[in-house]
Amino acid sequence: MDPQHLNLIYLIIAAAVATFITRIGGYVLITQMKQIPPRLESALNAVPAAVLTTLVAPAFVYGGFDVAVSMFVAFAIALGLNLSTLRMLVIGWVVVMLLRHLVL
Amino acid sequence: MRKDEFWEGVRGGFPIMLAASPFGALFGALAVDNGFTIGDAVFMSAAVYAGASQMVGIELFGNHVQPWLVVLSVFAVNFRHVLYSASIAKHVRHFTFVQKFFAFFLLVDPQYAETEKRGERGLPVTFPWYLGFGLVIYFPWIFNTLLGAIFGQLVGDPKAIGLDVLLPIYFLGLVMGFRKRDRFLPIVAVSAVASVAGMHFVGSPWHVSIGALAGILLAACLPPAETVAAPPVAIEKEA
Incomplete structure (x- = not known):
């Protein structure tokens, strides 16, 4: 192997x-502590929403018009009908394909 | 019983596996495009097993960025896992040392989200369930990397077949799953604004750490909510 x-x-x-x-790392750190301070606990509770949002918001803003529209449509329908993530993915994919190949 | 739990995990992870498959293939294709051999791409998927950071890694490698900076970027993109492993500590404390080793190795975003959701509902987070959920995502991830690397040319422009939109929508679905938690809206709003500002002023991949820290700091600084929510159902069930 070179x-x-x-x-x-x-x-x-x-x-x-x-x-x-x-x-x-997080497990090792947290198990060293005897008791979790309430502020740390609320901080930890915020982790999933805070982190995952950073993977969503920039894509919505910088991903282009078609991506933003398909994200929004998928979001609105999934929220309104309480759909699973997989169905939401299918809706978003259909919308972006329609926009790219039929509309724009 | 234990076998049932394993298969319950497999069933739970199956749709995630389907959703992640295009990204495994996409990674394989992009890795080869950035100077990796097929073997390198498969090895990276098997060893790192963190999609977004793998994409960042190959992009920086392809641009001949210094190795220490590549590793630091992978670390920064994956830094959220520190928070995940702290957050699920209460659910996996009963695992043995070896079980914990495998559990943390497999701790990807959906694995974290489902473990948290399961614990919150008061369902037992057992190792067979965890492993079933993790492996049904892990092995296809490697296999799809192989397929993507081999047929890289066929994917061509990922935008033409709408692949680029799947990842953000998938993460959006995960975010929505946490909408019942305390202070969901202010946290999401602050993280959204901070990550976009981070993207604009600092650049990728730092927007992830910047946005996440903003939302988490807000949650830590706000006065604690009147905690009527979430009685310790999980503990009752365990006992």
């Missing part, structure tokens, strides 16, 4: 270790 390719393998291993540290 040295440049070997470097890539090392890079992937380093990325894997870094990722594993993030996945175990």
